[in-house]
Amino acid sequence: MSKALRIVVPVKRVIDYAVKVRVNPSKTDVDRNVKHSMNPFDEIAVEEAVRIKERLPSTEIIAVSCGSAKSQETLRTALAMGADTAIHVEVADDSKLQPLAVAKLLKAIAEEQKPDVIILGKQAIDDDSNQTGQMLAGLLNWPQATFASKVEISDTLAKVTREVDGGLETISSKLPVIITTDLRLNEPRYASLPNIMKAKKKKLTKSSPEQLKVDIAPRLETLKVEEPPKRQGGKKVESVDDLIDKLKNEAKVL
Amino acid sequence: MFAALRPNILSRAAAVQTRPIMSRLYTTGSGNSSLLVVEHRNGAVDGATLNALTAAQKLGGDITALVAGGAPENVAKEIAKYGGITKVLVAKDDAYAHSLPETLAPLLVEAQKKLGFSHVFAGHTAFGKNVLPRVAALLDVAAISDITGIESEDTFVRPIYAGNAIATVKSSDKVKIITVRGTAFPAATTIQNSPSEEAAPDAEKTALSEWVGEELIKSDRPDLNSAKRVISGGRGMKNGENFQMLYDLADKMDAAVGASRAAVDAGYVDNSLQIGQTGKIVAPELYIAVGISGAIQHLAGMKDSKTIVAINKDAEAPIFQVADYGLVEDLFKAVPEMTQKL
Numbered sequence: 376m377s378k379a380l381r382i383v384v385p386v387k388r389v390i391d392y393a394v395k396v397r398v399n400p401s402k403t404d405v406d407r408n409v410k411h412s413m414n415p416f417d418e419i420a421v422e423e424a425v426r427i428k429e430r431l432p433s434t435e436i437i438a439v440s441c442g443s444a445k446s447q448e449t450l451r452t453a454l455a456m457g458a459d460t461a462i463h464v465e466v467a468d469d470s471k472l473q474p475l476a477v478a479k480l481l482k483a484i485a486e487e488q489k490p491d492v493i494i495l496g497k498q499a500i501d502d503d504s505n506q507t508g509q510m511l512a513g514l515l516n517w518p519q520a521t522f523a524s525k526v527e528i529s530d531t532l533a534k535v536t537r538e539v540d541g542g543l544e545t546i547s548s549k550l551p552v553i554i555t556t557d558l559r560l561n562e563p564r565y566a567s568l569p570n571i572m573k574a575k576k577k578k579l580t581k582s583s584p585e586q587l588k589v590d591i592a593p594r595l596e597t598l599k600v601e602e603p604p605k606r607q608g609g610k611k612v613e614s615v616d617d618l619i620d621k622l623k624n625e626a627k628v629l
Numbered sequence: 630m631f632a633a634l635r636p637n638i639l640s641r642a643a644a645v646q647t648r649p650i651m652s653r654l655y656t657t658g659s660g661n662s663s664l665l666v667v668e669h670r671n672g673a674v675d676g677a678t679l680n681a682l683t684a685a686q687k688l689g690g691d692i693t694a695l696v697a698g699g700a701p702e703n704v705a706k707e708i709a710k711y712g713g714i715t716k717v718l719v720a721k722d723d724a725y726a727h728s729l730p731e732t733l734a735p736l737l738v739e740a741q742k743k744l745g746f747s748h749v750f751a752g753h754t755a756f757g758k759n760v761l762p763r764v765a766a767l768l769d770v771a772a773i774s775d776i777t778g779i780e781s782e783d784t785f786v787r788p789i790y791a792g793n794a795i796a797t798v799k800s801s802d803k804v805k806i807i808t809v810r811g812t813a814f815p816a817a818t819t820i821q822n823s824p825s826e827e828a829a830p831d832a833e834k835t836a837l838s839e840w841v842g843e844e845l846i847k848s849d850r851p852d853l854n855s856a857k858r859v860i861s862g863g864r865g866m867k868n869g870e871n872f873q874m875l876y877d878l879a880d881k882m883d884a885a886v887g888a889s890r891a892a893v894d895a896g897y898v899d900n901s902l903q904i905g906q907t908g909k910i911v912a913p914e915l916y917i918a919v920g921i922s923g924a925i926q927h928l929a930g931m932k933d934s935k936t937i938v939a940i941n942k943d944a945e946a947p948i949f950q951v952a953d954y955g956l957v958e959d960l961f962k963a964v965p966e967m968t969q970k971l
Contacts, residue, residue, distance in 0.1 A: 390790070392925075392926070393925075395793065395925065396790045396793045396794060398794050405789075405790060405793075405794050416907075473771060474762070474771070474772070475765065475766065475769075475770070475771050475772075478766055497907075498907070500790070500791065500906065501789065501790055502789055503774065503775065503788065503789055503790070503791065503906070504762075504772070504774045505758045505762070505774055505775075506762035506765070506772050506774060507762075508762075509730065509758075509759065509760075509761075509762035509763045509766070510762045510763065510765060510766035510772070511766070512730075512731075512763060512766075513734060513762070513763035513764070513765075513766035513767045514766050514767075516837075517837070518731055518837040518838035519730055519731070519759070519763065519838075520838070521730075521758070521759050522755060522758075522759075524900065534841065537755075538755070538900055538901070539755040539756075539843070539901075540676070540754055540755045540756070540854075540901065540909075541670070541843075541845040541846060541901060542843065542844050542845040542846045542899065542901050543843060543844045543845075543900075543901075544727075544840070544842070544843040544844075545840075545841040545842050545843070546729070546838050546839060546840055546841055547838065547839050547841050548837060548838035548839065549837075552838075557900075557907070558890070558894075558907055559893075559894075559900055594770065594771035594800060594801055594802050595771050595773065595798040595799065595800055595801070596798065596799045596801065597796050597797070597798050598784065598797040598798065598799055599796070599797045600789075600794050600795070600796050600797075601794065601795045601797075602794065602795070603788070603792055603793065603794070603795050603932075606932060606937070606950075606951045606953075607953075608937070608949060608950045608951040608952045608953060608955075609949060609950060609952070609955070610952075610953060610954055610955065611944075611949070611954075611955045611956070611957060612954050612955065612956050614956075614958075615956065615958075615963050615966045615967050615970060616970070617956075618938065618954055618956050618967070619967065619970055619971065621954050622915070622936070622938070622954070626915070626935075626936040626953065626954070628858070628914050628915040628935070628936050629882070629915070629971070
C-alpha cells in the first residue's frame with residue numbers, strides 16, 4: 376500500500392439484540408429503558424477495519440456515531456476494539472433520526488475526513504431498514520459493495536464477495552468505496568480491559584447536524600407501533616404417528 | 630404479521646364495496662402511478678417481483694414495469710402478461726447485465742423524473758435492498774423497507790425489531806420508494822393484458838464497479854422463498870452430513886430446506902439457506918423446525934408460517950411457544966421415522 380488508508384466506520388447504539396422489546400403503553404414506540412449496545416453488524420464493521428489496520432499498520436480508523444449523548448459509549452467500544460479516533464454527531468432525539476438523515480450526516484463527515492473506505496453494518500437491528508450504506512454511496516456517487524462476506528483491499532481496489540439470494544457474488548471497484556457487512560464477514564473481538572482503559576484517552580470530537588449543515592427532519596412519521604399478533608403455540612404431540620395424523624387431518628398441510 | 634394486517638386490508642376492502650367514495654381513493658383517479666422494478670434471472674422474472682406487483686395493484690393507478698438487462702426481451706414479454714401492468718419499459722444494455730446498483734439507480738432516477746411516478750416498488754430481496762435505497766437518496770426521499778401492508782397511498786406498515794413490533798409509517802415525500810416483503814402479499818396472476826412496450830429513458834452508465842463472478846447454490850428442491858413447505862435444521866443437527874436426513878424428508882414432502890444461523894455459522898449448510906432477521910423471511914403453509922431452539926432472530930424469519938412444527942428434545946426450547954405442534958423427541962429418531970412413515 377503506497378499511501379495510508381483512511382477508514383470511516385459508522386456505528387449505532389441500539390437496544391441489545393438479546394432483549395425482547397415491548398411496545399410502550401401509548402403505542403408510539405418501543406420501551407427504550409432497556410440494555411443497549413453496539414449494533415451487531417457495526418461490531419463486524421469495526422472488526423473488519425481493525426483487521427485491515429493489522430495488515431496495513433498505517434491505516435487510520437475513524438469511528439462515527441450519530442445519536443444522543445449515550446452514543447459516546449458506543450464510540451468508546453469502537454475505540455476499545457481498535458479505532459483510532461471518534462466523531463460524535465449529537466442529536467437530541469435519536470429515535471427520530473432516519474437513514475436518509477444519517478446518510479447526509481455521514482456524507483458531510485466523509486467530505487471532511489476524505490476516507491478511502493467506509494464500512495457500515497448492512498442493517499441496524501432496531502429499524503431493520505438496510506438503507507444507510509446504499510444511500511451514502513448514492514449521495515457520494517461512490518461504488519457500493521453491500522452484504523459483504525469477504526473483503527480484499529489492495530492498493531487502489533476493493534474486491535468484495537457479497538451474500539446474495541442464490542449464493543455469493545463477487546464485485547470489484549476502485550477506492551473510495553462503501554462496504555456494508557454481513558454476519559459472515561468476521562467474528563468480532565472482545566475489547567480487553569487494558570484496551571478499554573486506553574480507549575478513554577483516545578480523541579473523541581463532537582459535531583452536530585448544524586455544524587455539518589444537514590437537515591435531519593424525519594421524512595417518515597410513525598403513526599403507531601403495535602405488538603405483532605401472538606401465536607397460539609404450545610400444543611404437544613406424543614409421537615411421530617400423532618404428528619403426521621394432526622398434520623394430515625387437523626392442519627391439512629400434508 | 631400478515632395475519633394481523635389482513636383484517637385491516639379486509640376491512641378496507643369491505644369499505645370499498647360499501648362506500649363508493651373510498652374506491653375513488655384507492656382504485657381510480659388517485660393519481661397514483663407506480664414503477665415496478667423487475668428482478669430477473671436466467672431470462673425469467675424472479676425474486677419477490679410478482680408480490681411487489683400485488684402491492685402496487687393495491688394502490689391503484691397505472692403500473693409501469695421496468696426491465697433492465699443485457700438481454701431483457703423475454704422478461705419483458707413475461708411481465709407484460711401480469712395483471713395491472715400498463716406499460717413495460719425496456720432498458721437493453723450490457724451495463725445492466727448484473728444489476729449493479731451504480732448503473733441501475735441512475736436509470737430508475739431518470740425514469741422517475743421523465744415519467745413522474747408517485748411510487749417505485751421492488752421486492753425486499755438482496756436485489757431490491759441493494760438498489761432502491763440508492764435511488765431514494767438520489768431523489769432525496771426516504772426509502773420504506775420491507776412493507777407488509779398498505780394503508781393508503783402514503784401510509785405503510787412494516788415490522789421493526791426483528792418483527793417484535795409493527796410500525797405504521799406515513800411518508801411526507803412526493804415519491805415513495807418501497808421494498809415489499811414477498812411473503813406478505815400473494816404473487817400477482819396473469820391476465821389478458823397488452824401493455825405498450827417502449828425503450829427506457831437513457832441514463833448515464835458510469836462504470837463505478839465491475840462484476841467479477843458468482844457462485845450460486847444449485848438445488849432441485851423448491852425455492853426457499855416460494856416453497857409451500859420448509860424444513861429447517863439448527864445446531865441440533867450436529868453436522869452437515871446429518872442434514873441428509875432433512876433432505877430425505879424434504880424430498881418426501883416436496884419441501885425446501887432451510888437452516889438457523891447456528892447451523893450456517895457452524896458450516897453445516899450454505900449461508901443462502903439461513904432463515905431469520907438477517908437471512909430469508911419465509912411464510913410457508915408448513916414450517917418444520919428441527920433441532921432449532923427458536924431465538925428471536927430466527928423467529929423473525931418464520932413466525933408468519935401457517936402451521937409451525939417443532940421437533941426438539943429440549944421441552945423448554947422457546948420454539949415450542951410458537952409451534953402449533955411440538956414433538957419432544959430426539960430428532961435423530963423422529964426425523965427418519967417421519968420420512969419412513971410418509
